[in-house]
Amino acid sequence: GAVVSQHPSRVICKSGTSVKIECRSLDFQATTMFWYRQFPKQSLMLMATSNEGSKATYEQGVEKDKFLINHASLTLSTLTVTSAHPEDSSFYICSAKTAGQTDFYGYTFGSGTRLTVV
Amino acid sequence: GQQLNQSPQSMFIQEGEDVSMNCTSSSIFNTWLWYKQDPGEGPVLLIALYKAGELTSNGRLTAQFGITRKDSFLNISASIPSDVGIYFCAGQRLGAQKLVFGQGTRLTINP
Numbered sequence: 001g002a003v004v005s006q007h008p009s010r011v012i013c014k015s016g017t018s019v020k021i022e023c024r025s026l027d028f029q030a031t032t033m034f035w036y037r038q039f040p041k042q043s044l045m046l047m048a049t050s051n052e053g054s055k056a057t058y059e060q061g062v063e064k065d066k067f068l069i070n071h072a073s074l075t076l077s078t079l080t081v082t083s084a085h086p087e088d089s090s091f092y093i094c095s096a097k098t099a100g101q102t103d104f105y106g107y108t109f110g111s112g113t114r115l116t117v118v
Numbered sequence: 119g120q121q122l123n124q125s126p127q128s129m130f131i132q133e134g135e136d137v138s139m140n141c142t143s144s145s146i147f148n149t150w151l152w153y154k155q156d157p158g159e160g161p162v163l164l165i166a167l168y169k170a171g172e173l174t175s176n177g178r179l180t181a182q183f184g185i186t187r188k189d190s191f192l193n194i195s196a197s198i199p200s201d202v203g204i205y206f207c208a209g210q211r212l213g214a215q216k217l218v219f220g221q222g223t224r225l226t227i228n229p
Contacts, residue, residue, distance in 0.1 A: 032215060034216065042222075043220060043221045044161070044206070044219045049215060049216055107163070109160035111158075112160045
C-alpha cells in the first residue's frame with residue numbers, strides 16, 4: 001500500500017530558529033499534499049494544501065510567511081516553520097494523495113513530527 | 119476551521135464490551151471516514167464510506183453513512199486492549215480535496 005515517510009519524528013529547536021519537516025511518498029506520486037497541525041488532546045486542523053508545482057493554499061488564520069510549504073517534486077513536500085516560538089510547539093502531520101485518487105485507502109498520512117520550541 | 123461534532127469525547131470500558139461512537143454535521147458530506155490514531159503516530163484509516171446508507175465492516179468494526187449524509191457512526195464489537203486509542207471521524211464534501219475532522223473519541227479499556 002501507499003506509504004508516506006515523515007521526518008524528523010521529533011525535533012527540539014530554540015526560539016527564533018527555523019525548522020524543516022519533510023514528507024515523502026515512497027511508492028506513489030503525491031500530486032497533492034496536506035499539512036495538519038494537532039495540539040495535545042485535540043483534533044487535526046488543516047493548515048494548507050499543496051499541489052505539486054503550485055503555490056500552497058493556506059487555511060484561514062494560517063500565516064503563509066511563517067509556515068513555508070514547498071512541493072517541488074511528486075514525492076517530496078516540506079514544511080518550514082520560520083522563526084519558531086514556543087506557541088508553535090505542536091504535532092505536525094502530512095498526508096498525501098495522487099491526482100484522481102478517490103479511494104481513501106490510498107490517502108495516506110505520515111507518522112507525524114513532534115516539534116518543541118524552547 | 120469547521121469540525122464535525124463527534125461524541126462521546128471519551129469512553130472507559132471493560133475489555134470485551136462493545137463500543138459505539140458517532141459524528142454529526144449541520145451540512146452534507148459526500149464521504150465519511152473513520153480513523154484511529156495511536157500516541158505519537160499519524161491517523162490510520164479504518165473504514166471509508168462513499169454512499170448514503172452504506173454499512174461497511176472491517177473485522178470487528180462496523181460503520182454506517184447516514185441517510186441524510188449528515189452523520190455517521192462507528193461500532194467496535196468485543197473490544198480488546200489494542201483497540202485503545204483516539205478515533206476520529208472525517209468528512210469530505212463533494213468537489214473538495216480536504217477533509218474535515220471530528221474532535222475525536224478517546225477509548226480506554228480496562229482489562
